Amino acid sequence: MVTGESLLESKQPEENKLDAFTTKVAQNTSDAGNMTAVDLHKQHFHQTMQALEKITRDFSPAPTIEVLAQQVGLVYLPPPERPEEQRKVAIFDMDETLIHCVDDIEKENPEVLLEIDFSPNQDGSNPEDIVCAGINIRPYIIECLEEAAKNFQVIVFTASHQTYADAILDYIDPDHRLISYRMYRQHCYLTPENYYIKDLRVIANRDLKDMVLVDNSVFSFAYQLENGVPIVSFYRQPPQDEEMLHLIYYLSVLGGVNDVRTQNVQAFELHKLAGLQPPQFEEEAGQVEGDEEQDFQEIPEVTNESDYDSIRK
Numbered sequence: 019m020v021t022g023e024s025l026l027e028s029k030q031p032e033e034n035k036l037d038a039f040t041t042k043v044a045q046n047t048s049d050a051g052n053m054t055a056v057d058l059h060k061q062h063f064h065q066t067m068q069a070l071e072k073i074t075r076d077f078s079p080a081p082t083i084e085v086l087a088q089q090v091g092l093v094y095l096p097p098p099e100r101p102e103e104q105r106k107v108a109i110f111d112m113d114e115t116l117i118h119c120v121d122d123i124e125k126e127n128p129e130v131l132l133e134i135d136f137s138p139n140q141d142g143s144n145p146e147d148i149v150c151a152g153i154n155i156r157p158y159i160i161e162c163l164e165e166a167a168k169n170f171q172v173i174v175f176t177a178s179h180q181t182y183a184d185a186i187l188d189y190i191d192p193d194h195r196l197i198s199y200r201m202y203r204q205h206c207y208l209t210p211e212n213y214y215i216k217d218l219r220v221i222a223n224r225d226l227k228d229m230v231l232v233d234n235s236v237f238s239f240a241y242q243l244e245n246g247v248p249i250v251s252f253y254r255q256p257p258q259d260e261e262m263l264h265l266i267y268y269l270s271v272l273g274g275v276n277d278v279r280t281q282n283v284q285a286f287e288l289h290k291l292a293g294l295q296p297p298q299f300e301e302e303a304g305q306v307e308g309d310e311e312q313d314f315q316e317i318p319e320v321t322n323e324s325d326y327d328s329i330r331k
């Protein structure tokens with residue numbers, strides 16, 4: 019994870035310029051061309067375990083809400099378009115979750131080339147401030163964002179810089195039809211250990227039981243593991259990437275539960291992997307026997323596009 023660099027510190031050689039604005043998870047590029055889907059899953063699990071170990075062993079405790087409000091500020095989401103159906107909020111990370119910004123546009127043949135203007139006024143006045151970014155777009159993201167909106171208000175929360183993120187999100191969602199709100203690096207809490215954390219308590223007008231954060235990096239939800247939906251990092255195809263198809267189904271399950279955290283704890287077992295006691299939430303404590311089944315649903319595996327189609331019908 020790239021941490022701690024500010025705009026003012028970003029004057030550096032052209033080939034590294036984008037690094038200051040992004041939060042890419044490093045990939046071993048010597049292996050990258052030969053990685054299979056299984057390799058990527060193994061790599062993700064390994065990175066997740068390492069992150070959980072670091073979080074539990076080395077991280078300072080989460081800040082109080084007062085410190086958080088003072089350092090980051092609170093965010094008030096706009097009302098959802100359809101308040102009845104979109105009481106919950108699905109929050110998507112950007113880099114390696116929705117897209118991948120390639121390191122070398124010459125060698126890696128990205129799907130899309132975007133010119134991003136980092137000049138202070140973004141007026142193109144200084145050609146040196148315009149950087150060409152090569153972007154790979156994860157398959158099925160449009161379908162996933164559209165499906166998610168059936169049960170959630172959909173927002174993006176990236177630890178990358180706003181200028182970079184807006185250029186990419188404007189490409190993905192030019193009419194602001196899919197993503198109702200955007201949060202950026204300035205909305206992250208920077209830990210004393212120099213990690214950007216997406217502490218969902220900054221969203222002041224929503225309940226934690228109604229928010230999920232889909233993110234390839236466990237560090238992002240370090241303070242609320244129970245709100246996290248970990249997803250394998252995306253770099254490019256091949257190998258065929260169908261993570262968004264799996265996510266469509268999982269989000270449809272979350273759409274039907276009272277507290278998303280209870281379902282996440284059971285589905286991903288991040289607390290267990292971290293050696294932590296899983297948290298208990300109020301509804302569980304107050305639940306009468308027999309009610310439990312209403313809140314937990316079996317999650318059938320979605321393995322290909324035809325499964326996905328059958329779910330949509």
Ligand SMILES: [Mg+2]
Nearest residue numbers: 111113114234
């Ligand atoms: Mg990411």
